[in-house]
Amino acid sequence: MVEHTTSMAASDPVSCCSPLDVEVLSEHDAVDIARVFAALSDPIRLRLLSLVASTGEVCSCDLEAPLERSQPTISHHTRILSEAGLITGEKRGRWMWWSVNTERLEQAARLLSA
Amino acid sequence: MVEHTTSMAASDPVSCCSPLDVEVLSEHDAVDIARVFAALSDPIRLRLLSLVASTGEVCSCDLEAPLERSQPTISHHTRILSEAGLITGEKRGRWMWWSVNTERLEQAARLLSA
DNA sequence: GGATTACATCGACGGATATCAATCTACCTA
DNA sequence: TAGGTAGATTGATATCCGTCGATGTAATCC
Structure with a gap:
């Protein structure tokens, strides 16, 4: 996953604990990436995302019933997923239509593979 | 992402809010998957994972300094990442050696693409 | 055996988060 | 213009989570 820099194999059981000064993933980047995974770390949001992905486009009012959550809670979760990109x-008329940002999902997926 | 069942496009702005009874991602599966992403939702754990990935194998004592966290905190995070697979x-001698489970990472990545 | 070391566990504390009722805002319709 | 509706925001609450000091446990070294 993510970036490599150098690699010092320290497998000798006698000489341990030479501090790694290799900063592999920066603190700043880590905070950024963590935000995306945090958005994916809630079961309701995963099912919400799944619903949107499967239908292509869904309005907020179509989410309350299948997810069994109140309107403010749905609004809360769509906001978090939206802010994570x-x-x-x-907004079309009275209704808010949601669709999946596929590129962003692929981007997150790439962070996890090699 | 994830599984599809049927898909009913409801893009007509006049007729809205026909409740979707399509259960796309089951509640049970959602809880399972959420646990993995929750493990990835912390900056310290992402940097920890990155450190392990870049060196192939790291002992816990080599994590405290670069991550600037106490020993119990490091132990806490390795536990969460470990439980998420x-x-x-x-354990070799006194030292605990950690390595990345690549298959599990790829598996998580696949959940996010198509 | 006794001291030391690496790591796990416990307990406590502060901050984040999921949830909902109530309220506000914008938009549509009659 | 008045009433209704979709969704955002606010405030309150309960729970979860990251953190560390203190302590426990197992392995190593002298």
Whole structure:
């Protein structure tokens, strides 16, 4: 995953604990990436994302019933997913339509593979 | 992402809010998957994972300094990553050696793409 | 055996988060 | 213009989570 710099194999059981000064993933980047995974770390949000992905476009009012959560709670979760860049909202009339930001998902996926 | 079942496009701005009874991602599966992403949702754990990934194998004592966290905190994070299946620990002598479970990472990555 | 070391566990504390009722805001319709 | 509706925001609450000091446990070294 993520970036490599150098690699010093320290497998000798006698000489341990030579401090790694290799800063592999920066603190700043880590905070950024963590925000995306935090958005994916809630079961309700995963099911919400799944619903949006499967139908292509869903309005908020269609989420309350299947997810069995109140309107403010749904609004809370769409906001978090939206701020993480995972879904995009478009207001049409009274309704808010949500769709999945596929590129952002792929981007997150790439962070986890090699 | 994840599984699809059927898909009913409801993009007509006049007729909204027909409740979707399509259960796309089950509640049980969502809880399972959320646990993995929750393990990835902390900056310290991401940097820890990155350190382990870059060196192949790291002992716990080599993590405290670069991550600037106490020994109990490091132990806490390795435990969470381990329980999520993302790293594997092996005790050799006094030292606990950690390595990345690549398959598990790839598995998580696949959940996010298509 | 006794001292030391690496790591786990416990207990406590502060901050984040999921949830909902109530309220506010914007938009549509009659 | 008045009433209704979709969704955001606010405030309150209960729970979860990251953190560390203190302590426990197992392995090593002298």
